[in-house]
Amino acid sequence: MNQIRLKTGEELTVRRAREEDARRVIDYINLVAGETDYLSFGENEFEVTEERERELIKRFQQSENSFMLLAELNDTIAGLLTLECGNRPRLMHRGEFGLTVSRVFWGKGIGRVLIEEMLSLAKASDVTRIGLQVRIDNERAIKLYSDLGFRVEGRLKRFMRIRGEYFDFLQMGIDL
Numbered sequence: 001m002n003q004i005r006l007k008t009g010e011e012l013t014v015r016r017a018r019e020e021d022a023r024r025v026i027d028y029i030n031l032v033a034g035e036t037d038y039l040s041f042g043e044n045e046f047e048v049t050e051e052r053e054r055e056l057i058k059r060f061q062q063s064e065n066s067f068m069l070l071a072e073l074n075d076t077i078a079g080l081l082t083l084e085c086g087n088r089p090r091l092m093h094r095g096e097f098g099l100t101v102s103r104v105f106w107g108k109g110i111g112r113v114l115i116e117e118m119l120s121l122a123k124a125s126d127v128t129r130i131g132l133q134v135r136i137d138n139e140r141a142i143k144l145y146s147d148l149g150f151r152v153e154g155r156l157k158r159f160m161r162i163r164g165e166y167f168d169f170l171q172m173g174i175d176l
């Protein structure tokens with residue numbers, strides 16, 4: 001568990017998710033799902049039972065190279081990051097991450113803190129390559145990833161379809 005002082009002066013707690021967080025994690029994901037159209041699920045499209053979420057968190061806890069990180073401000077989940085790496089020997093060095101910060105908490109540096117924490121945990125687990133896909137018009141996320149050393153590696157056409165409209169994504173990545 002890490003306590004980090006944000007540029008706003010607030011104290012952020014960053015820690016791995018525990019099984020007992022399952023309900024709050026589901027509620028958090030349903031909240032952020034309705035806040036933007038940058039994610040692979042929209043409002044009310046994240047249908048996971050508490051039991052399933054508990055299992056998922058347990059799997060992350062038991063994994064050597066994958067994890068779910070929560071960022072909390074005053075006991076409220078403000079951000080969530082998951083890094084998922086391969087299980088097979090040839091793929092274990094490689095991970096993909098997903099990141100959200102709830103809209104009311106944007107701009108405080110929480111996204112940056114979560115990625116920095118992920119990078120240091122990944123290095124300690126011998127993960128040497130991290131990739132992600134980001135919607136091409138998600139300027140805030142692209143700026144954040146670029147600032148932290150991720151580079152654009154390709155353009156993924158028609159990666160997502162939302163209400164009939166197609167969106168291209170960028171493939172970004174970093175070698176550690």
Ligand SMILES: CC(C)(COP(=O)(O)OP(=O)(O)OC[C@H]1O[C@@H](n2cnc3c(N)ncnc32)[C@H](O)[C@@H]1OP(=O)(O)O)[C@@H](O)C(=O)NCCC(=O)NCCS
Pocket residue numbers: 036038039099100101102105106107108109110111112113132133134135138139140141143144147
């Ligand atoms: C992308 C996201 C995770 C960023 O989280 P955050 O906590 O607001 O990020 P930070 O505060 O650490 O940094 C955001 C940076 O973007 C910059 N920024 C803000 N608005 C911007 C804009 N319109 N264009 C470009 N950069 C912008 C900020 O200035 C900040 O940079 P700085 O650290 O140099 O000041 C958050 O906006 C989010 O969850 N969005 C919805 C879900 C999403 O898009 N997830 C990513 C999917 S790939």
